[in-house]
Amino acid sequence: MIDQPAGQRGARSVRPFSLPPSHAWLGILPFALFALAFMILPAGSLLLGSFQDPQGSFTLANIAHLTRPDILKCYLVSIEVSAVTALASGLFGLLLAYSVTLGGLPKGLRSGLLTFSGVASNFAGVPLAFAFIATMGRVGMVTVVLKTVFGINLYNHGFSLYSFWGLCLTYLYFQLPLMVLIITPSLDGMKKEWREASESLGASKTQYWLHIGLPILAPPLLSSMILLFGNAFGAYATAYALTGGLLNLVPILIGAQIQGDVLHDPNLGYALAFGMVIVMTICILAYTALQKHASRWLK
Amino acid sequence: MRARRGWAWMWMFLGSLYFFIPLLGTFLFSLHGKRGVLSFAAYHRVFADPHFLETFTFSLQMAILTIIVGLTLLIPTVIWIHLRAPWAKPIVETCSLLPFVIPPIVLVFGLIRMYSSPPFQIVSSRGLLVAGYVVLSFPYIYRSVDAGLRAIDLRGLTEAAQSLGAGWGTIMFRVVLPNMRVSLLSAAFLTFSIVIGELTLAVMLAWPAFGPYMAHVGRDLAYEPAAIAILSFLLTWGLIGLMQLASRSIGGQSSTLGGTH
Numbered sequence A: 001m002i003d004q005p006a007g008q009r010g011a012r013s014v015r016p017f018s019l020p021p022s023h024a025w026l027g028i029l030p031f032a033l034f035a036l037a038f039m040i041l042p043a044g045s046l047l048l049g050s051f052q053d054p055q056g057s058f059t060l061a062n063i064a065h066l067t068r069p070d071i072l073k074c075y076l077v078s079i080e081v082s083a084v085t086a087l088a089s090g091l092f093g094l095l096l097a098y099s100v101t102l103g104g105l106p107k108g109l110r111s112g113l114l115t116f117s118g119v120a121s122n123f124a125g126v127p128l129a130f131a132f133i134a135t136m137g138r139v140g141m142v143t144v145v146l147k148t149v150f151g152i153n154l155y156n157h158g159f160s161l162y163s164f165w166g167l168c169l170t171y172l173y174f175q176l177p178l179m180v181l182i183i184t185p186s187l188d189g190m191k192k193e194w195r196e197a198s199e200s201l202g203a204s205k206t207q208y209w210l211h212i213g214l215p216i217l218a219p220p221l222l223s224s225m226i227l228l229f230g231n232a233f234g235a236y237a238t239a240y241a242l243t244g245g246l247l248n249l250v251p252i253l254i255g256a257q258i259q260g261d262v263l264h265d266p267n268l269g270y271a272l273a274f275g276m277v278i279v280m281t282i283c284i285l286a287y288t289a290l291q292k293h294a295s296r297w298l299k
Numbered sequence B: 001m002r003a004r005r006g007w008a009w010m011w012m013f014l015g016s017l018y019f020f021i022p023l024l025g026t027f028l029f030s031l032h033g034k035r036g037v038l039s040f041a042a043y044h045r046v047f048a049d050p051h052f053l054e055t056f057t058f059s060l061q062m063a064i065l066t067i068i069v070g071l072t073l074l075i076p077t078v079i080w081i082h083l084r085a086p087w088a089k090p091i092v093e094t095c096s097l098l099p100f101v102i103p104p105i106v107l108v109f110g111l112i113r114m115y116s117s118p119p120f121q122i123v124s125s126r127g128l129l130v131a132g133y134v135v136l137s138f139p140y141i142y143r144s145v146d147a148g149l150r151a152i153d154l155r156g157l158t159e160a161a162q163s164l165g166a167g168w169g170t171i172m173f174r175v176v177l178p179n180m181r182v183s184l185l186s187a188a189f190l191t192f193s194i195v196i197g198e199l200t201l202a203v204m205l206a207w208p209a210f211g212p213y214m215a216h217v218g219r220d221l222a223y224e225p226a227a228i229a230i231l232s233f234l235l236t237w238g239l240i241g242l243m244q245l246a247s248r249s250i251g252g253q254s255s256t257l258g259g260t261h
Helices: A006-017 A024-049 A061-065 A069-101 A107-122 A126-136 A141-149 A164-188 A192-200 A205-233 A237-243 A250-259 A266-294 B002-030 B041-048 B050-083 B086-100 B104-115 B126-151 B154-163 B168-179 B181-196 B200-204 B210-220 B223-250
Strands: none
Touching (some): A024 B086, A024 B104, A061 A266, A069 A107, A069 A266, A107 B223, A141 B002, A164 A237, A164 B002, A237 A250, A266 B086, A266 B104, B041 B050, B050 B086, B050 B126, B050 B210, B104 B126, B126 B200, B168 B181
């Protein structure tokens, strides 16, 4: 590599950061206006509303009201559902992806699993709720088979599809395939040479995973689970169709607020929505930060 | 090695059980539409309901409008970024990914608050629904278009076409767009699959769309919802299948990550 003259190097590094050509911004104007009108300003108006009282003057009362026990409970249930499904599908999805990448299963199974995951991660909302009602509901096929053939009545043992664990079981159906889709590339990036090198240096299987495998996989694993958390946290349609409004999740409460003033205070509703955006923003920021870290090893 | 494969088979088996039991259960359940015998009666009743066709057609129209508006908005923008305004890439990219941060229920809340009073009283117009859907599909359209453009030598192609005397119309419609048809197709399919059964925006803006219709059927009936779930699964399967078929026969990348839940 020949050393470039200083002037040329300077010109090179300046160009990408030079001021935008005078009219180039016109090209992104339509998109910017659309995004502003139908996404940023509406979301911003909620933000504004969460700091206003019904008369329109500034207040912090709505934000303070977010700590009301009933609302806190809502956030707690939402966070629990998201965390449980993110954790469960994170681990199970990792094992599934592992078994078709490094686990040595036939190639056909891999493409089969990935195709199915593509379909299943898109199969959500109302039809997904229907499928689980038909399967695990009070008269669903599995419930009935368990009762008549095995004599186990799930609903006598504290299980209900329309409660916390039922919702988790249903969410898993779109969370798990999503996990398989996002973690498979990371597992593909695990080089065989690392394992061979560690084995030839006398490391045991446990040592390999403890000191090499897991540290490399941890960032992508964690970032995927954060994405799953956000995915479940914002979900409305599935919960709405499954539980109606029985289980108080944040999206359900916001939905009820839109359709009628259940909180007796619209501005509290705005604060509720604002809180949701905050949680999602934290998720996405953590996700991007971890992704940067992850891409160091896994290309 | 053998032990590892044994574990792999076991996880695969458990996964398949979880994936297939609900499908099988739903299918069997949907066959019970007529008392005492297995039949497709529930499916017949679904198709015989005039609301089924009405709401499906409505959502179909919304999906097509969303695809048209979304692509018309994003294709020129992303091409412009690649050719003339690379400095704007972070701005547009962030905007396109914002719908991940703003869940549909929050988005529609904001739209209603902003557009239900003068000066912009458009809450009951179809335009607002389509606009909301376009926002929901931003991430998927942006990613597809961006990936499609990155896969081709956009600058080289446009410069070559220009030096041969092509105008901008020719460059767009005969050079650039045909070269990225797989990405455009995948963007269209993903958008379609999001809009066709979408519930949140349609319910809150009170439109007779397919999503609210399904939810309504689910409240009143037992076997028809199962039939709808199977039909909807087949539709999703068909869309993803078409997408993969397109990318395999034409070549190129397509992403199947998507969906609003």
